Amino acid sequence: MTRQTPSHVVGESAGPWTSPFSDSAEFYDALYTVERDYAAQATRLVELVRAALPGAVTLLDVACGTGLHIEQLRQHYHCEGVDASVEMLRIARRRNPGLRFHLGDMRSFATGRRYDVVTCLFSSITYARDLPGLQRTAQTFAAHLVPNGICLVEPFIPYERWVDLPTGDLRTVNLPHLTVAMVDRAQRRGRSVLREVAYAVATPNGIRQVLERHTFGLFSANDYVDAFGSAGFEVTFDSEGFDSARGLYVARLRSAGESA
């Protein structure tokens, strides 16, 4: 079990709790590829980028997780990824050999390059945690884009629509070599949510449990527009996105001298 890994910047990992997206990384794909069609999402992203910046060549996926979007997007762009989890990056690298992946926090990473497109998908932006964190994240994205570069951010449900989930969700996966049952509960404290997740995992090697505590921020539509607007972006919202519950922000970095 991974405990208190310094590279992890999210959640708490004391006691029985493991760092978010560490021990659970190995079954992340099994849990989420059931509900998310990464190939279809990549097709939609390519359409949006074509419309906004037809000549785009390079793309950085922030909070890239296990590299499922990059696996699709690398057919269209020179892709790189950033994530805060060593374990998620290990899988992303295995899935996308030869591509560059960076360990880093979305609020402060520095790859030393600028890209035509920056993406941050599946509500990962919530791990900016709070308003100052969201502002720093928007500035960090801006610092990694060329002038007129495009940023695509899939938000979480807005602050106003949050409802506590005292006994949460149940997800199950039942594959020939892997069975996972996941339960969670989530509670808001001000603008922050504490989400506790328990996984029961069976593999041919044995049976175990993984416990995670995630802390993330809740943001309103205005928070996103303000944070990205202040960082130099012109922000539009595509209410369809990948799904209408979340939508997708499409933000263009203004070039120097262009007024807001």
Ligand SMILES: C[S@@+](CC[C@H](N)C(=O)[O-])C[C@H]1O[C@@H](n2cnc3c(N)ncnc32)[C@H](O)[C@@H]1O
């Ligand atoms: C819900 S997963 C999404 C992964 C991937 N984008 C996808 O669509 O499957 C959230 C990801 O955010 C990463 N993450 C959490 N906090 C982060 C931070 N502060 N900076 C960068 N990545 C972070 C996690 O390690 C995890 O891979």
